[in-house]
Amino acid sequence: MIVELEQALHQWYNGSGALRQRTAGMWPGAAPPPATSGRPLPYITYDFPGLTPDDTMSGRGEDLLIAVRIRSAHESPREAGEIYALFRERFDRAEIPVSGWATVRLVRVGGGGRIRDPDGGWMIAVTYEWKLDQN
Numbered sequence: 001m002i003v004e005l006e007q008a009l010h011q012w013y014n015g016s017g018a019l020r021q022r023t024a025g026m027w028p029g030a031a032p033p034p035a036t037s038g039r040p041l042p043y044i045t046y047d048f049p050g051l052t053p054d055d056t057m058s059g060r061g062e063d064l065l066i067a068v069r070i071r072s073a074h075e076s077p078r079e080a081g082e083i084y085a086l087f088r089e090r091f092d093r094a095e096i097p098v099s100g101w102a103t104v105r106l107v108r109v110g111g112g113g114r115i116r117d118p119d120g121g122w123m124i125a126v127t128y129e130w131k132l133d134q135n
Helices: 002-014 017-022 078-091
Strands: 026-028 043-053 061-072 101-116 122-134
Touching: 002 017, 002 026, 002 043, 002 078, 017 078, 061 078, 061 101, 078 101, 078 122
Parallel strands: 026 043
Antiparallel strands: 043 061, 061 122, 101 122
16 A cells, blocks of 8 residues: 555656756655765655554545655755745645545645754655545
């Protein structure tokens, strides 16, 4: 199931012209070294820290938490904030199709605060809940 979810996230990300143009990419866990991605920053990473069964009388469901991190090397938090705005525009309340599942929107449930990286740059962390019902 995680493979299908990652594929769906990447297809949705790849369909976003402005967000895709502003970032080096989006990866699970950690970004690859700059030589692999083509450019080091800014980029987006994500993890799935929680998956909760949400079975109902009508069928099988899952509630999935997605922890997203937007990273920028700029001394000012402006770039990270601009990318976060593009990310929200593309992902907030999105109904991202997942093979074998009926999606009930991606909802932002927390985060959005800026974190200063001690080595320079900024990170914005945000958490989404993705509700899925089996087709």
